[in-house]
Amino acid sequence: MYDVIVVGARCAGAATALLLARQGVRVLLTDRAAFPSDTVSTHLLHPTGVARLRSWGLLEPLLAGGCPPIESISFRAADDLVLHGAPYACDGVAMSLAPRRTVLDAMLVEAAGAAGAEVRVGASFQGVVWEDGRAVGAEFGGRRAFAERAALVVGADGRHSAVARQVGAKTVRDAGTFGCQFYGYWRGLPDVGTQIFVGGGQAVLAYPTHDGDHLVLVGWPHARFAEVRQDIDRHFLAAVAAGAPAIAEHLTDAARSGRITGSGDLGNYVRESSGPGWVLVGDAATAKDPVTAQGIGDAFAQTQSLADRLPAALAAGPRAVDAATAAHTADRDRAGGAAFETTLTFAMGGNSAALLPALRAIESRPDLISMFYGIYAGQVTLEEFVAAAGQGATDPKA
Numbered sequence: 001m002y003d004v005i006v007v008g009a010r011c012a013g014a015a016t017a018l019l020l021a022r023q024g025v026r027v028l029l030t031d032r033a034a035f036p037s038d039t040v041s042t043h044l045l046h047p048t049g050v051a052r053l054r055s056w057g058l059l060e061p062l063l064a065g066g067c068p069p070i071e072s073i074s075f076r077a078a079d080d081l082v083l084h085g086a087p088y089a090c091d092g093v094a095m096s097l098a099p100r101r102t103v104l105d106a107m108l109v110e111a112a113g114a115a116g117a118e119v120r121v122g123a124s125f126q127g128v129v130w131e132d133g134r135a136v137g138a139e140f141g142g143r144r145a146f147a148e149r150a151a152l153v154v155g156a157d158g159r160h161s162a163v164a165r166q167v168g169a170k171t172v173r174d175a176g177t178f179g180c181q182f183y184g185y186w187r188g189l190p191d192v193g194t195q196i197f198v199g200g201g202q203a204v205l206a207y208p209t210h211d212g213d214h215l216v217l218v219g220w221p222h223a224r225f226a227e228v229r230q231d232i233d234r235h236f237l238a239a240v241a242a243g244a245p246a247i248a249e250h251l252t253d254a255a256r257s258g259r260i261t262g263s264g265d266l267g268n269y270v271r272e273s274s275g276p277g278w279v280l281v282g283d284a285a286t287a288k289d290p291v292t293a294q295g296i297g298d299a300f301a302q303t304q305s306l307a308d309r310l311p312a313a314l315a316a317g318p319r320a321v322d323a324a325t326a327a328h329t330a331d332r333d334r335a336g337g338a339a340f341e342t343t344l345t346f347a348m349g350g351n352s353a354a355l356l357p358a359l360r361a362i363e364s365r366p367d368l369i370s371m372f373y374g375i376y377a378g379q380v381t382l383e384e385f386v387a388a389a390g391q392g393a394t395d396p397k398a
């Protein structure tokens, strides 16, 4: 008998297991994958997410392992409109990071194990064990079949969550799919922080990650997904050449590691996320287009909120557990609503009429440039930024 069974062991599930196990909760952390392993995701983490890693004691090992800090962003919206600056600091942490998922997820799993969680990989979730309408455990197949009981089943199994299906979690908001992204890794680009080039119906990003590699990414409207997929390399390299020629010159075959990959499975949704004996976290619960790069940070925020509530609730019994998971979900929706809307606006590419004049107005205002980057980090709404830039106002967070 465990207190909590977690299905899915990447940034949402492993972090949940880590924070709970550190508080003495008996946790079984499961995944059908083994670690280290990669997943289809770019991995820019804003200072908000980096600050959480620091509070969990994982920032120093990540930096010591060679993940380069990103201390500035340059955002080019036109040849004559380039914003250089840094995002808002969060709890004194000003850097962004782009840890490879092979490293970040494995580090979280290892830390969860070190904190006392039992980790079982190669364990494929098959179904929930029910008793009187309440989830009381989970069944697994894979290398070996097993079933375990727990007071709470946590579904952290991503966008196509089998736990969400099993518990009958309805999609309470389906806001559609607007983008697709493809990315690869190249060595030898100059390390000048994160570079963003938008325009011509596409976005190109480049930022440094482990081992001297840069991740280079192209985002298109979803309407182009089928066409791009026909010949990914050709479309990708043409897009970088058109939108970011300074980056394109570095994208030689010799400098590339691995293939260009990506996804058009970038729907924006919110699912019913808690019920009797179960809760969903991370993409299993809600996901947004990665245009604002918030998924990993969101998973961390949800994890923290759950871990702050659950130990006392587990000690108090099933009703308290269900009340805690319901309160967690309500808080998540209140706190994340504005960032969800802003991400939708960016994903639909519908912000340029209001945004371009605002960006021109702040070119020489580092405080408001930080505020602009705060939109991506979910700290500022688009409306707040446009209003502040329009009035030449002082950054309210400075």
Ligand SMILES: Cc1cc2nc3c(=O)[nH]c(=O)nc-3n(C[C@H](O)[C@H](O)[C@H](O)COP(=O)(O)OP(=O)(O)OC[C@H]3O[C@@H](n4cnc5c(N)ncnc54)[C@H](O)[C@@H]3O)c2cc1C
Residues within 6 Å of the ligand: 007, 008, 009, 010, 011, 012, 013, 030, 031, 032, 033, 039, 040, 041, 042, 043, 044, 045, 123, 124, 125, 126, 156, 157, 158, 159, 161, 162, 181, 182, 262, 263, 265, 266, 281, 282, 283, 284, 287, 290, 293, 294, 295, 296, 297, 299
């Ligand atoms: C193209 C792309 C680019 C992105 N870029 C960024 C970015 O720059 N920054 C950012 O913050 N976010 C980004 N995201 C979003 C980010 O990847 C997700 O928000 C994040 O991975 C969610 O983490 P998770 O732990 O909830 O789920 P996942 O990372 O999807 O992990 C789910 C885990 O559950 C396991 N699992 C699934 N089914 C089962 C089962 N039946 N049994 C056992 N285990 C199971 C899987 O093996 C997996 O390990 C991007 C996403 C995409 C697709």
